[in-house]
Amino acid sequence: MKQERMKNYLLAVLFMLATLNASACKVPVFSLEQQVEKAEEIFIANLREAKVMPVDNHRKWPWIQGRFEVKKIIKGGVQSKEITLTTGLGRSDCGIGMTVSWNYIIFKGRKDTGIGDPSGTHVIEDFQVDELTEKIQSIMRQQKVSHGTNNSLK
DSSP states (O other): OHHHHHHHHHHHHHHHHHHHHHTSOOOOOOOHHHHHHHOSEEEEEEEEEEEEEOOOSSOSSOEEEEEEEEEEEEESOOSSSEEEEEEOOSGGGOOOOOOTTOEEEEEEOTTOOBOOGGGTOEEOOGGGHHHHHHHHHHHHHHHHHHHHHHHHHO
16 A cells, blocks of 8 residues: 555656646757847846736637836947836746846847747846846847858858
8 A cells, every 4th residue: 555655646746847848948058149140129127017918819728918118229220218028927838038127139020029938038237237148149149250251151
């Protein structure tokens, strides 16, 4: 009887571990260079408000809507000082954890209304802003030169 309980317990633990791995967000890992090249807009923003939105006709699961105040534009031309973006709740839906008053570096397409793990968007501390901005600007300069060189060879 005791062995049977132990066996069932171990099977349950193994099943939970297998399920945990299966539910993780599975996306390719992109380098900073790839994220910079892919993004049409890159900016630093502070999350002012976040709320969980209910399931609707377009979404199968609850999601988060966040209102950001744009602090610094690194690439592209963000149209407004405030921007509202959506994300999943995290884990298997690849959503970004949103914490009000935290700063984020946001990588997105011009028409994107959502952000997620694949984009490279993540929390950034104040002391990281200048260093990361310079690194991204350096990457953009290198990519500009590289693309210019490639075009002249054709």
